[in-house]
Structure formats: C-alpha cells, structure tokens
Amino acid sequence: MSRVIALIDGEHYAPVVRAALERLASEHEVLAAVFAGGTEKLGEGPSEDIGIPVVRADTVDEALLHAIGSWRPDAVIDLSDEPVVTSADRFRLAGLALRAGVSYSGADFAFTPALLGEATVTPVLAITGTGKRVGKTAVSAHAARTLTADGTRVAVVAMGRGGPEEPELIRGDEVALTTADLLAFARAGAHAASDCYEDAVMSRVATVGCRRCGGGMAGATFFSNVVEGARLADALAKDLLLFEGSGASLPPVPCDGELLVVGASQGPEYVTRYFGPMRLARADAVVITGAEEALARPDATAALVEAVRSCRPGVPICLVTMRPRPIEPVAGARVFYATTAPPALLPVLVAHLESVHGCRVVGASANLSDRAGLRRDLDDAGATYDLLLTELKAAAVDLVAAEGERLGVRTVFADNVPQDVGGAPIEDTIRTVARLAVERGGERGHDGC
Numbered sequence: 001m002s003r004v005i006a007l008i009d010g011e012h013y014a015p016v017v018r019a020a021l022e023r024l025a026s027e028h029e030v031l032a033a034v035f036a037g038g039t040e041k042l043g044e045g046p047s048e049d050i051g052i053p054v055v056r057a058d059t060v061d062e063a064l065l066h067a068i069g070s071w072r073p074d075a076v077i078d079l080s081d082e083p084v085v086t087s088a089d090r091f092r093l094a095g096l097a098l099r100a101g102v103s104y105s106g107a108d109f110a111f112t113p114a115l116l117g118e119a120t121v122t123p124v125l126a127i128t129g130t131g132k133r134v135g136k137t138a139v140s141a142h143a144a145r146t147l148t149a150d151g152t153r154v155a156v157v158a159m160g161r162g163g164p165e166e167p168e169l170i171r172g173d174e175v176a177l178t179t180a181d182l183l184a185f186a187r188a189g190a191h192a193a194s195d196c197y198e199d200a201v202m203s204r205v206a207t208v209g210c211r212r213c214g215g216g217m218a219g220a221t222f223f224s225n226v227v228e229g230a231r232l233a234d235a236l237a238k239d240l241l242l243f244e245g246s247g248a249s250l251p252p253v254p255c256d257g258e259l260l261v262v263g264a265s266q267g268p269e270y271v272t273r274y275f276g277p278m279r280l281a282r283a284d285a286v287v288i289t290g291a292e293e294a295l296a297r298p299d300a301t302a303a304l305v306e307a308v309r310s311c312r313p314g315v316p317i318c319l320v321t322m323r324p325r326p327i328e329p330v331a332g333a334r335v336f337y338a339t340t341a342p343p344a345l346l347p348v349l350v351a352h353l354e355s356v357h358g359c360r361v362v363g364a365s366a367n368l369s370d371r372a373g374l375r376r377d378l379d380d381a382g383a384t385y386d387l388l389l390t391e392l393k394a395a396a397v398d399l400v401a402a403e404g405e406r407l408g409v410r411t412v413f414a415d416n417v418p419q420d421v422g423g424a425p426i427e428d429t430i431r432t433v434a435r436l437a438v439e440r441g442g443e444r445g446h447d448g449c
Contacts, residue, residue, distance in 0.1 A: 001028060001029050002028050002029070002073075002074040002075055003028070003029045003031055003071070003072075003073045003074050004024070004028040004029065004030055004059075004073050004075045004076065005030075005031055005032050005064075005068065005074075005075075005076050005077070005187075006021060006024060006033045006034070006052075006077050006079050006418075007034050007036060007060075007076060007078045007079060007080050007085070007093070007174025008021075008030075008032060008036065008054075008080060008326040009036045009037060009038040009080040009084040009085060010035070010037060010038030010174055011038040011083075011084055013077075013273030016225075017033075017048045017050055017079065018051065018338050019239075020079050021051065021052065021079075022051075023277060024077060024079075024434070025353055027138060028077070030052055031051055031052065031053075031071040031073055032052050032054070032055055032071055033050065033053070033254050034054075034055045034064050034076075035054065035055065035056045035060075035063065036060045036080045036084050036085050037084050038080075038083075038084035039061060039126065047058065047216055048171070055067045055131075060085070060089070060093065061096060062091070064076065064093055064096055064097070065100075066102045066191045066387065068102055069100075069342075070341065074102065075102060075103040075104070075204075076097045076102055076103070077105055077106070078090065078094075078104065079106075080081060082300075085103065088273065090106070090109075091273070092277055093277060094218070095275050095278030095281070096278070096323050097111075098111060098112075098113045098218050098275075098278060099282070101113050101207060111217075112220075113216060113218075114173065114218070114219060114220035114250065114303050115220075115223075115252065115296045116252055116253055116254055117226070117230060117252055117253050117254075118230075118253075119226030119253070119254040119444070120233070120241060120253065120254075121233075122233070122234050122236075122237075122238055122239070122240065122241045122441070123240050123241070123256045123257075123437045123438045123440065123442070124238055124240075124241050124243055124251075124256050124257070124437065124441065125143070125241070125243070125255070125256065125257045125258070125259070125433060125434055126218075126244075126245065126250070126255040126257070126258045126259070127139055127143065127242060127243070127244050127245065127258075127259045128245035128248075128250055128251075128258060128259070128261065128279070128282075128283075129245055129247070129248060129258070129260070129261040129263075130248055130261070130266060130270045130271070131247060131248050131263065131265070131266065131270070132247045132248075133340060133369075134261050134262060134263035134266070134289055134290075135261055135263070135287075135289035135290070135320075135416070135418070136244055136261045137195045137198055137199065137244060137393075137416075137425075138289075138415075138416035138417070138418060139246070139261050139287055139289070139418060140156060140158075140199060140242055140244045141156075141199055141202045141203045141415065141416075142417060142418050142426070142430070143259070143434070144203035144205045144242055145203050146200065146427050146430050146431065147240065147430065147431070148203070148204075148205060150431065152240055152434065153238045153239040153240070154205055154240045154242055154274075155205060155207065155208065155233050155239070155242070156196075156199045156200075156203070156205055156206070156207045156208070156237055156241075156242045156243075156244065157207075157208045157210060157226065157229050157230060157233045157241055157242070157243045157244065157251070158196040158198075158199055158207060158208070158244045158246075159195075159210045159211065159212045159224055159226045159229070159245070159246045159249070159251060159326065160194045160196065160208065160210070160211060160212070161208070161213070161246060161247075162191030162193075162211070162245050163191070163194050163195075163196060163209045163210045163211030163225075164190065164194075164196075164209050164211060164338075165225075166206050166225065166228070167210050167225055167226075167228050168196065168207065168208065168209045168272060169206065169207075169226060169236075169242075170196055170197065170200040170205075170206070170207045170208075170209060171200075171206055172199065172203065172204050172205050172206060172207050173200065173204060173205050173206045176204070177197065177201050178409075179401050179404075179405075179411045180396075182197060182201075182392075182397045183397060183401055183402065183405060185397075186363055186397045186398045186402075189312045192397040193394055193395070193397045193398075193399070194209060195246075195394050196210075197209070197392060198392040198393065199244075201271075201327070201392055201413060202327065202392070202413075205237055206238070208229045208232050208233045210224060210226045210228075210385050211225055212225075212249060212311070213226035213391055214248070215249040216249075216401045217274060217323055218275045218278065219245075219248060219249055219250035219279070220249070220252070221246075221252065221271055223248045224249075224252060226243075226251055226253065228254060230243075238246075239438065240434055240437060240438055243255065252253075253396045255437075256437040256438070256441040256444070257284050257433045257436045257437030257440065258282050258283050258284055259283065259284065259285050259287055259430070259433055259435065260279055260280065260282070260283035260286045260287070261286075261287045261289060262287070262288050262289070262304065262308075263290050263437075264288050264289065264292075264295060264296035264300070264304060264319075265295050265296045265300075265342075266299045267304065267305035268298065268303050268306075270310060271304070272310075272311065276311075276341075277302045277311050280308065280311045281311075281312070283312070284315070284432075284433045285315060285316040285317070285318065285424070285433050286312075286315055286316070286318070287318045287320060287426060287429075288301065288304060288305065288308075288317060288319050288320070288423070289320055289321070289418070290319065290345075291320060291421050292321045292345075292348075292420065293433055294342075294345045294347075294348050295321075295344065301319070305317055305319070305423070315346070316423075316424040316429050316432070317423045317424060318418075318423045318424050318425070318426040319420070319421050319422035320418070320419055320420055321418070321419055321421050322341070322416040322417065322418060322419070323349070323356075323416070323417055323419055324337075324349055324414040324415070324416060325357075325392070325414060325415045326353075326357055326359075326389055326414050326415075326416055327412065327413050328412045330353075330358070330412055331357065331358030331359060331387060332358060332359065332383070333386055333388045334359065334360050334384060334386045334387065335353065335359045335361050335362065335363075335385055335387050335388075336361075336363040336365075336378065336381050336384075336385040336387070336388050337349070337353060337361050337363070337364045337365070337389045337390070337414075338365045338367075338368045338374060338377075338388070338391065338395075338400050339364075339365070339366055339368055339390070339391050340365075340366070340369050340391060340393050341366055342366060342369045343366040346364055348365050349364075350364050352388070355434055359387070359389070362381065362384040362385050363377065363378075363381030363385055364375035365378070365386060368390065368393060368394045368396060369394040369395070371394075371395050374399060374400070375396055375399065378403060383407075385409065386409060386410075387409060387410050387411075387412060388400055388404045388409055388410070388411040389411075389412050389413075389414050389423040390404070390411065390412075390413060390414065391413070391414055391416060392399070392413045392414075395411070441445075
C-alpha cells in the first residue's frame with residue numbers, strides 16, 4: 001500500500017473531503033493533508049476533525065514541501081479544484097513533488113518522477129536545456145575544452161535521438177576523427193552527425209554516445225540507454241563527467257551540478273510556466289543563448305533574464321551568442337556554409353566567417369536540418385565553391401560531406417563557440433559549477449545524491 005499525502009481546499013465541505021479521504025484510505029495509507037486555501041465553505045481550513053493531520057503554511061508551496069519533508073510519502077494526490085488550485089498551480093506543485101522524488105496525481109492526470117540509474121563514482125555535471133537547438137552541445141563542448149585546458153580530466157556522455165543502439169565509446173582524446181571516418185560511420189548505418197561525434201570532434205575528449213526516444217513534460221524519456229552509458233563512462237576514471245540532455249529531456253542519472261541552457265528567443269514562459277520552475281530549481285547556473293538582436297529583441301531578452309531572476313534570485317546568468325569556428329583553416333577559400341541557425345542570423349554568421357576566418361562565402365544555407373531545402377541550396381550554388389563548411393549536425397555527413405566527396409571538394413566542420421555578450425562570463429561560470437559538482441560528488445562518495 002503506497003503512502004500518500006492529500007491536497008485539499010476550502011471549496012469543498014468538510015464531510016465531502018472526509019468521505020474522499022476515506023475512499024482514498026481504502027487503497028493507500030493517507031499520512032496527512034495539505035490545505036491549499038479557499039474560504040467559501042471552510043473559512044481558513046477544516047474546522048472539524050478529518051482524521052489526519054492538516055498542514056498549513058503561508059503558501060501552498062511551503063505547506064507541500066513541509067509535508068513531503070515530514071512524512072516522506074510515495075505520492076501526492078490532488079483532491080483540490082479550481083479556482084483555488086489552477087492548472088498552472090498544479091504544474092508548479094507537481095514540479096516540487098517530482099524534485100523530491102514523489103509522484104503527483106489527480107482526477108485525470110498523473111506525473112511520476114524519472115527513474116534514475118545508480119550514481120556514478122565520478123562526479124557528474126549535467127548540461128540540460130529547455131528544448132532542441134538551444135545550444136546544449138555547443139555549451140557542453142566549450143565546457144569540455146575549458147576544463148580540459150585547466151587540467152581537469154573530463155568525458156562527455158551524450159544522449160540523442162540518433163545515438164547508437166548500444167552505448168559507444170569514441171576516443172576523441174586519442175584519435176582525431178576525419179571527414180572520411182564520419183562518412184564511413186554513416187555508410188555503416190550510424191548517425192554520424194549525432195552529438196557524441198560532434199563532442200569528440202570539436203572538443204577532442206572521450207565521448208560516450210547514447211540514444212533516447214520520447215520526452216516527457218518533466219524531462220523523463222520513454223526509453224534510453226544512458227544508464228548503461230554512464231557505467232561505461234564511469235570506468236574511464238575521469239575527474240568529471242559531462243552529461244548532455246537531449247531536447248528538453250534530462251539525463252536519467254543522479255547529478256552533482258547542472259547548467260541549464262535556455263534560448264533567448266523562447267521567451268519567459270519557458271522558465272515560468274509548466275515545468276520551467278522545476279528546471280530552474282535544478283540549475284546551478286543558467287546560460288541564455290542567442291542573446292543578440294537578430295534572434296531576440298533586447299527587451300525580450302531582458303524579460304527572460306528578469307523571469308529567471310524572479311524564480312531563482314542570485315543564480316548566475318550568462319548571456320551568450322554563438323559564432324562558427326572552422327576546425328581547419330579556410331582562409332582564401334570560396335565557401336558554401338551550412339548551418340542549423342535561424343535564417344535571420346545567417347548574414348551575421350557569413351560576415352563573421354569572412355571577417356574573422358578570411359574565407360569568401362559564395363553560398364550559405366540555414367537548412368542543414370531540412371534535407372530537401374539543403375539540397376536545393378546546394379544545387380543553387382552550383383560550382384561556385386571549392387570548400388564545404390558545415391556544422392556537425394543533422395545532414396552534415398550523409399548529405400554535405402557526401403556531396404563534397406562526390407564533387408572532389410573538401411569538407412570542413414565548424415564548431416559553434418559561445419561568446420559572452422552580458423551577464424556572468426561563461427568560462428568562469430563553467431569552472432565554478434564544475435568545482436561545485438566535484439565537491440558534491442566527493443561529499444556523496446559512492447552513495448548517490
């Protein structure tokens with residue numbers, strides 16, 4: 001029999017609440033009730049004995065957290081209703097419960113905490129996001145390079161929608177993968193532009209590639225092999241493991257520190273609504289990417305920053321934008337450039353490549369994740385280019401690099417490098433959160449968090 005706490009309100013008469021609790025007690029051990037407010041029928045709360053302790057506080061959030069901390073239930077069952085507890089309130093309250101490892105359900109909904117695998121011996125820094133294409137992999141790669149340069153031995157565990165069937169160790173710290181290598185992987189059936197290959201190529205660190213399918217609202221996955229990948233990475237005896245989320249999905253392992261990556265163009269609701277507050281509560285720092293006018297108006301970025309600060313006062317916030325950095329020299333070349341960046345940013349990226357890296361961009365496409373559109377853009381460029389430059393994402397290998405091989409044109413991959421445009425410096429923030437993760441990992445020993 002599961003141990004539960006009930007959420008009740010003052011819009012139901014006490015006899016009705018008591019009858020509902022009795023029905024609940026036929027299936028569960030009901031430990032206590034949390035009073036959510038409402039005065040129409042109960043004034044300031046139940047005035048007669050309902051058979052179990054009733055927890056009240058200044059806010060329902062405080063009352064719920066107190067009750068969870070005091071009774072350690074398996075679940076919270078919501079017997080409240082509008083207007084006392086709205087749908088928005090329920091997401092917030094469910095987030096509090098899930099953070100505590102407690103399920104939260106009501107009349108026609110249920111949220112369950114993600115099942116976490118065993119804790120690694122090695123400390124874990126998670127790099128998570130509020131969606132796809134917000135820059136998690138770029139931030140992770142930059143973190144790996146920064147920490148490696150400082151002498152920290154790191155490995156990356158990447159979970160993606162195109163990862164391998166079995167966790168795969170890619171020794172980017174020992175072997176520099178070439179375009180020909182990636183083409184061979186693609187022809188063998190691998191998604192050779194998956195995040196794990198990008199990390200290995202761009203950061204030259206050991207990387208474990210994993211896969212996942214399905215993403216829940218609170219970050220759980222329907223399926224993943226990340227737990228198995230964690231064991232593989234743990235055996236490398238590194239100082240720190242960087243675990244990348246996938247889309248808005250979270251790594252299903254205990255973590256010791258977390259960087260949350262948010263796209264500036266997503267807007268404040270990505271951190272203030274639904275399970276956004278829960279994601280913020282997990283984070284030791286927030287990185288807002290794409291913080292430039294081509295992608296987000298300054299007032300919109302400022303509103304997002306204020307939303308983060310209102311939910312998490314004092315949390316470090318980095319404002320960055322991304323700029324391409326070819327991993328091989330491209331000076332003097334006539335370049336066709338392919339990217340997943342929004343079309344509005346394409347002229348800015350082209351100007352950057354020409355002014356900083358000395359190439360001449362004769363064609364460019366923001367359709368790297370749209371194979372049909374990318375093919376049209378390549379065809380439109382004709383034979384004007386003598387070098388293909390592409391991010392290592394989406395169709396970079398099986399289309400761009402394959403086209404380069406067909407034409408006898410060299411393909412060079414471009415890293416996406418975060419550049420500070422405001423807030424806390426990203427490299428200092430990475431170092432600070434990494435130190436926190438290592439310290440917490442040392443404190444927990446082998447028992448998990």
